[in-house]
Amino acid sequence: MAQTPTLPADLELPVLPPRGKPRPPARGIWGTVLFYVIIGFFTLNLIGLVGTVLVESFSKSWFGTWLPQAFTGEWYTYLTDNHDMGQLLFNTLIVAIATTVIALVLGFPAAYVLARKQFRMRAVLTGLYLLPMMVPPMAYGIPLATVIIRVGLGGTLWGVILINLVPIIPFVILILAPFIEQVDTSLESASRMLGASRWQTFRRVLLPLVIPGLLSAGMLAMVRTIAMFELTFLVADARTQTLVVALYADAFSAGIRPTQAISAMAVIYMLTTMSLLVVALIFVKPTQFVVRIKTK
Numbered sequence: 045m046a047q048t049p050t051l052p053a054d055l056e057l058p059v060l061p062p063r064g065k066p067r068p069p070a071r072g073i074w075g076t077v078l079f080y081v082i083i084g085f086f087t088l089n090l091i092g093l094v095g096t097v098l099v100e101s102f103s104k105s106w107f108g109t110w111l112p113q114a115f116t117g118e119w120y121t122y123l124t125d126n127h128d129m130g131q132l133l134f135n136t137l138i139v140a141i142a143t144t145v146i147a148l149v150l151g152f153p154a155a156y157v158l159a160r161k162q163f164r165m166r167a168v169l170t171g172l173y174l175l176p177m178m179v180p181p182m183a184y185g186i187p188l189a190t191v192i193i194r195v196g197l198g199g200t201l202w203g204v205i206l207i208n209l210v211p212i213i214p215f216v217i218l219i220l221a222p223f224i225e226q227v228d229t230s231l232e233s234a235s236r237m238l239g240a241s242r243w244q245t246f247r248r249v250l251l252p253l254v255i256p257g258l259l260s261a262g263m264l265a266m267v268r269t270i271a272m273f274e275l276t277f278l279v280a281d282a283r284t285q286t287l288v289v290a291l292y293a294d295a296f297s298a299g300i301r302p303t304q305a306i307s308a309m310a311v312i313y314m315l316t317t318m319s320l321l322v323v324a325l326i327f328v329k330p331t332q333f334v335v336r337i338k339t340k
Contacts, residue, residue: 094314097307097310097311097314098307098311099111099112100112100303100304100307101119101120101304101307101308101310101311102115102116102117102119102304103115103116103304104116106304119302119304119305119307119308120308120312122302122305122308123305123308123309123312126305127290127309129312131283132285132286132287132290133287133316135201135204135280135284135285135286136270136286136287136288136316138201139201139204139205139208139269139276139286140266140269140270140320141266142201142205143205143208143209143212143265143266143269144212144262144265144266144269145262146205146209147209147212147213147215147216147265148216148258148261148262148265150209150213151213151214151216151217151220151261152216152220152258154173154213154217155216155217155220155221155224156224158170158173158217158221159220159221159222159224159225160224160229173213173214173217174214174217174218175214176210176211176213176214177211177214177215177218181211181272181274181275182274184210185207185274185275185278186278188207188210188275188278189207189275189278189279192206192207192279193279197279198279198281199279199280199281199283199284200284201284203279203280203284204276204279204280204284204286207275207276207278207279208269208272208275208276210275211268211272211275212265212268212269212272215261215264215265215268216261216262216265219257219260219261219264219265220254220257220258220261222257223254223256223257224250224254224257227250227253227254231249231250231253232245232249232250235248235249259324262324263321263324263325266320266324267317267320267321270286270287270288270316270317270320271288271317272288273288273289273292276288276289277289277292287309287312287313287316288313290309291306291309291310291313294306294309
């Protein structure tokens with residue numbers, strides 16, 4: 045009679061995993077469901093808001109129904125008859141581009157000092173830089189607009205650019221400083237040791253490494269400038285107003301205007317902002333918004 049073989053007592057058999065895919069914990073499932081519910085709710089609200097304005101801008105009349113009973117494009121013709129749309133678009137682009145370029149030129153040295161130098165009162169200086177972003181624009185906008193008007197820049201594009209630089213420069217500094225901090229200082233030291241001047245080190249070493257930061261700061265600053273209403277409104281006139289100021293004037297100034305025309309102006313304003321974003325994203329990849337080359 046054959047004996048059944050026995051295994052040694054100290055031999056441990058491997059535990060095989062159960063068949064099939066492991067089920068995620070219940071908490072992870074509900075977290076995922078909640079995440080997609082929130083994202084879906086936000087997306088639906090965004091589509092609803094934008095879609096409502098877009099549909100109304102082409103509607104003949106829209107009362108008590110899901111969709112307008114008739115569509116027309118006359119409200120965009122109405123805008124061209126009552127506004128110089130070419131001048132509005134020109135003013136908006138010139139103010140946005142000029143403000144962004146000047147803010148990058150002035151903000152980069154300040155961001156470099158804050159990122160590289162350790163000195164007394166550094167926290168105080170940082171707070172002063174960021175003060176225009178924390179204080180409501182109207183708190184400093186009214187006295188600043190008074191000064192700009194007194195020196196003869198009121199109602200000019202230079203006046204609009206100048207007053208918009210006050211909050212945009214700190215915004216650029218806030219974005220650029222972390223990018224510069226991530227660039228290892230040993231790269232600059234090595235360049236200097238190899239005989240490069242400060243300008244050559246900046247142009248060939250530092251600048252190429254912080255280009256993603258400059259591009260992302262410029263794109264965000266441009267969009268922020270286009271949306272800047274309060275400060276632009278204080279110094280602009282009928283010849284130098286931008287799209288956002290014209291939109292506010294159509295909605296709240298004296299007189300009666302069709303709501304469809306106001307919606308058409310909102311669509312043009314939205315398309316202008318989105319067009320700049322699309323153009324910027326052609327040259328700037330989202331993965332370039334973060335660069336990490338600092339060695340530990």
